[in-house]
Amino acid sequence: MGFLEFTVEAEDPSSKGRVGKLKxxxxxxxxxxxxxxxxxxxxxxxxxDEVSALGFNIVLANTYHLYLRPGHETVRSLGGLHGxxxxxxALLTDSGGFQIFSMRDLVKISEEGVRFSSHLDGSKHTxxxxxxxxxxxxxxxxxxxxxxxxVPPDCSDYYAREASERSTRWNERSRRAMTRSxxxxxxxxxxxxxxxxxxxxxxxxxxxxxxxxxxxxLSVGESKExxxxxxxxxxxxxxxxxxxxxxxxxxPDDLVRCVARGVDMFDCVMPTRNARNGYxxxxxxxxxxxxxxYAKDPGPIDPECGCSxxxxxxxxxxxxxxxxxEILALRLNTIHNLSFYKHRMDQIRDAIREGSLGEWAGRxxxx
Amino acid sequence: MGFLEFTVEAEDPSSKGRVGKLKxxxxxxxxxxxxxxxxxxxxxxxxxDEVSALGFNIVLANTYHLYLRPGHETVRSLGGLHGxxxxxxALLTDSGGFQIFSMRDLVKISEEGVRFSSHLDGSKHTxxxxxxxxxxxxxxxxxxxxxxxxVPPDCSDYYAREASERSTRWNERSRRAMTRSxxxxxxxxxxxxxxxxxxxxxxxxxxxxxxxxxxxxLSVGESKExxxxxxxxxxxxxxxxxxxxxxxxxxPDDLVRCVARGVDMFDCVMPTRNARNGYxxxxxxxxxxxxxxYAKDPGPIDPECGCSxxxxxxxxxxxxxxxxxEILALRLNTIHNLSFYKHRMDQIRDAIREGSLGEWAGRxxxx
Numbered sequence: 001m002g003f004l005e006f007t008v009e010a011e012d013p014s015s016k017g018r019v020g021k022l023k024x025x026x027x028x029x030x031x032x033x034x035x036x037x038x039x040x041x042x043x044x045x046x047x048x049d050e051v052s053a054l055g056f057n058i059v060l061a062n063t064y065h066l067y068l069r070p071g072h073e074t075v076r077s078l079g080g081l082h083g084x085x086x087x088x089x090a091l092l093t094d095s096g097g098f099q100i101f102s103m104r105d106l107v108k109i110s111e112e113g114v115r116f117s118s119h120l121d122g123s124k125h126t127x128x129x130x131x132x133x134x135x136x137x138x139x140x141x142x143x144x145x146x147x148x149x150x151v152p153p154d155c156s157d158y159y160a161r162e163a164s165e166r167s168t169r170w171n172e173r174s175r176r177a178m179t180r181s182x183x184x185x186x187x188x189x190x191x192x193x194x195x196x197x198x199x200x201x202x203x204x205x206x207x208x209x210x211x212x213x214x215x216x217x218l219s220v221g222e223s224k225e226x227x228x229x230x231x232x233x234x235x236x237x238x239x240x241x242x243x244x245x246x247x248x249x250x251x252p253d254d255l256v257r258c259v260a261r262g263v264d265m266f267d268c269v270m271p272t273r274n275a276r277n278g279y280x281x282x283x284x285x286x287x288x289x290x291x292x293x294y295a296k297d298p299g300p301i302d303p304e305c306g307c308s309x310x311x312x313x314x315x316x317x318x319x320x321x322x323x324x325x326e327i328l329a330l331r332l333n334t335i336h337n338l339s340f341y342k343h344r345m346d347q348i349r350d351a352i353r354e355g356s357l358g359e360w361a362g363r364x365x366x367x
Numbered sequence: 368m369g370f371l372e373f374t375v376e377a378e379d380p381s382s383k384g385r386v387g388k389l390k391x392x393x394x395x396x397x398x399x400x401x402x403x404x405x406x407x408x409x410x411x412x413x414x415x416d417e418v419s420a421l422g423f424n425i426v427l428a429n430t431y432h433l434y435l436r437p438g439h440e441t442v443r444s445l446g447g448l449h450g451x452x453x454x455x456x457a458l459l460t461d462s463g464g465f466q467i468f469s470m471r472d473l474v475k476i477s478e479e480g481v482r483f484s485s486h487l488d489g490s491k492h493t494x495x496x497x498x499x500x501x502x503x504x505x506x507x508x509x510x511x512x513x514x515x516x517x518v519p520p521d522c523s524d525y526y527a528r529e530a531s532e533r534s535t536r537w538n539e540r541s542r543r544a545m546t547r548s549x550x551x552x553x554x555x556x557x558x559x560x561x562x563x564x565x566x567x568x569x570x571x572x573x574x575x576x577x578x579x580x581x582x583x584x585l586s587v588g589e590s591k592e593x594x595x596x597x598x599x600x601x602x603x604x605x606x607x608x609x610x611x612x613x614x615x616x617x618x619p620d621d622l623v624r625c626v627a628r629g630v631d632m633f634d635c636v637m638p639t640r641n642a643r644n645g646y647x648x649x650x651x652x653x654x655x656x657x658x659x660x661y662a663k664d665p666g667p668i669d670p671e672c673g674c675s676x677x678x679x680x681x682x683x684x685x686x687x688x689x690x691x692x693e694i695l696a697l698r699l700n701t702i703h704n705l706s707f708y709k710h711r712m713d714q715i716r717d718a719i720r721e722g723s724l725g726e727w728a729g730r731x732x733x734x
Contacts, residue, residue, distance in 0.1 A: 047698070047699065084687075317452065320451075321407075323437075327412045328409045
């Protein structure tokens with residue numbers, strides 16, 4: 001349908017992991033890929049050149065936030081989101097559903113769409129599949145996501161099924177609403193926490209036909225085992241020649257385990273949000289930089305890391321900046337955590353090419 | 368006395384402005400110079416490479432803040448402030464007096480020094496000239512400031528005189544406390560708001576003999592006219608072959624007016640603090656970026672500016688980031704404002720070489 005080419009270049013005989021290339025309007029992306037989150041048109045604390053320098057060439061932005069502020073028509077008039085935020089890489093926008101449904105008690109769902117109040121000024125809005133696609137086209141995302149309804153882990157089987165069926169119809173309406181042939185659209189499979197429902201949803205969404213497929217509604221509090229079970233139910237239904245995107249996942253080890261289950265794309269606020277809270281990912285586990293034991297520590301965050309933070313600054317300095325409330329701390333931490341995630345994806349692709357990803361993932365499962 | 372060379376390279380026939388070179392332990396600095404403020408060991412929001420890239424090669428840091436957190440001995444053990452903050456340019460540290468006296472009602476002044484409570488944990492400390500120098504030597508500043516007592520604009524003539532005399536004695540003790548021959552020390556002249564007292568203080572401090580001389584206690588709320596009068600009283604007493612540093616000044620136009628009165632060095636939080644509050648300096652006046660009229664403005668902050676913010680981002684985007692509470696806004700604004708100040712100093716040096724600074728300053732006086 002839309003503008004997207006996906007080629008699988010290598011498969012891991014020991015798992016379902018594959019290395020691929022994803023070509024879209026703004027460049028070519030190696031998969032498996034992790035996409036940093038730029039909710040409001042900026043990867044928090046970083047400027048776009050820093051994101052590039054870290055080796056990322058695709059970023060996620062949030063439709064809900066940009067629709068409310070500054071508004072998609074404003075962004076369109078300023079060169080689309082690419083021009084607005086001075087980002088020459090690829091952009092994927094979510095459909096806005098996830099943010100709205102995370103305020104579930106405050107929204108009204110109907111077949112048409114979802115009515116909600118802005119968290120900024122209380123104004124009333126109705127987001128429909130058609131409006132979501134219109135906003136995303138105005139933003140100019142390379143990859144547009146269909147509008148869907150994720151369900152919370154504690155919802156009834158009855159409701160999960162109803163929401164899953166509605167998501168299928170919303171996927172179909174999103175598909176029909178798409179007008180730009182220079183952009184791509186991914187469908188989103190749902191199905192709550194039932195393998196049967198997951199299979200059925202995936203089958204329906206694949207029947208509609210998209211440039212790629214997302215597994216939605218996971219990483220909302222369920223256990224690792226249930227997440228794995230849902231991916232395993234969905235994956236065989238998805239066409240092998242299209243990219244698969246697991247939304248909102250996850251920890252560095254989740255990335256290994258989920259690529260081994262056939263996932264190609266990820267996004268998550270974990271590296272950036274943890275950074276701003278002073279939690280740093282390292283080859284030796286997570287470091288809480290505020291810990292007093294780092295007060296005089298001359299070493300880098302991670303001796304195995306070559307990022308621009310680790311190559312210049314000690315744990316002692318980073319702790320000082322963090323304790324002193326210096327904004328620079330948040331950026332230096334973000335650079336390190338994103339660098340760790342980028343390196344993790346490089347390692348995963350290498351493991352696939354070497355045929356050792358299955359072993360790595362298995363080791364993590366047993367831990 | 369200490370390690371500092373200062374050469375006057377050009378003088379403006381139309382004013383007291385001069386272009387010079389100041390050589391210290393960490394490089395050579397063109398004067399007149401503006402020094403960005405890095406209170407806690409970081410120019411707020413910027414990493415040291417960004418400060419360099421803006422063209423600055425000297426930064427000010429605050430003794431009071433670094434003494435309390437993380438502590439000067441910690442900084443010394445981590446390579447001094449240069450190593451700690453990964454800054455290869457020059458550093459000037461203030462003596463701590465200004466911060467302490469800005470909490471005047473909470474401190475106890477004696478001949479020995481000043482007793483105060485930490486703003487962090489309420490712990491009691493006594494800062495003396497000897498301790499201030501010891502801290503600054505541990506931090507490793509290229510230019511160390513003598514310990515002094517600035518007075519508020521509303522203090523009595525009697526108190527101003529007493530404080531000024533005490534400052535002279537503290538300057539002398541600071542001078543004697545200096546042990547590092549690879550660093551320089553500046554004396555600080557005081558004298559409140561009396562030209563007589565200013566002249567007398569300057570004479571006494573010059574008699575002690577320093578590598579440079581600061582004019583202290585100004586820019587604390589007095590009028591432009593009074594500030595000018597105090598500089599004019601002090602300047603003729605200062606030796607022409609030593610650098611003169613006006614502490615805590617000022618607006619872009621203050622820089623022009625004060626260089627024309629013979630000042631070589633400045634520091635001020637104005638460009639960085641204004642940036643974080645959304646106020647941007649431009650060739651057409653100050654821009655309040657939160658103003659709704661910029662919501663769809665595709666132009667840069669300042670069409671005449673070539674900084675990395677203006678060359679990439681629109682007013683609309685910068686307003687969006689600021690309104691959305693994105694930390695990136697504060698950094699992009701800081702880069703612009705410091706770039707404006709750097710450019711202003713370049714223009715001032717050019718005007719001195721062309722002999723036109725007096726005319727420029729005169730035009731500003733009449734405005």
